[in-house]
Amino acid sequence: MKSLSVIELSKLYGINRQTIYNHINKGILSKNSDNKIDLSEAIRVFGEPTIKMDVKEPVKVxxxxxxxxxxxxxxxxxxxxxxxxxxxxxxxxxxxxxxxxxxxEAPKNNMSMFADQKPESNIATDHQLESEPKDDGLTTTEPKENPRIPVPEHIEPELKKRGFLSRFFLPNG
CATH class of the missing domain: 1.10.287 (Helix Hairpins)
Incomplete structure (x- = not known):
């Protein structure tokens, strides 16, 4: 691709050299290693040049x-x-x-068959259950024996705890 100097680029596009330098300083336009601007870079920034120049390679842009x-x-x-x-x-x-x-919607049609049957008791609407006193666990009404915990008939007395040395030097008992 053809490279152009700043002066050639300003003549080609008919713009001021200071505008080109401002674009280079802002990073909009870049120069290559020999301080010239690639034609494709100029076309990217400024568009197609209005003046046709003699380009050796056909450029499709x-x-x-x-x-x-x-x-x-x-x-x-x-x-x-x-x-x-x-x-x-x-x-x-x-x-x-x-x-x-x-x-x-399908079960609603079958609900008429079940309407004649007596509904099951509902805890929320059953008045008989409310008449029984509720046990809140905070007060004791009468002592009851817990049926789940069996009480053994014969309970052995607990042995006195012994220290480390007494286990070896004192008799059992």
Missing amino acids: DSPSSAEVLLLRQQIDMLKNQLDDAKDRESFYQNQIETMQRLL
Whole structure:
């Protein structure tokens, strides 16, 4: 690719040299190792030159607007695909909701057969259970023997604890 000096670039694009130096200092435009600016770098920053210059190699350059249009078209296609996927998910979930509603409505028709039967006792509405005193565990009404813990008939007395040396030197007992 052809490299241009700052003076050649200013003549080619018809801009001031100070503008080119400002772009280089800001990092918008870069120079190569021999302090010249590559033509592709100048086209990226300033666009196609209005004055045609003699270029030995044929250069095919897309204008910045066509690259933007291509990118926007790709984004539009991606968004259309996402929208189609969302519509498919919505119809699937709507079908699932309708199926669940049909399943919930089915037992209501059979409830008329069960209406004649007596319902099972409900603890919340049963008044007989409320008449019994409730044991809150804080007060003792009458001592009751715990049926779960068996009391042994014969209990051996507990032996006195002995120290380390007394185990060896004193008799058992």
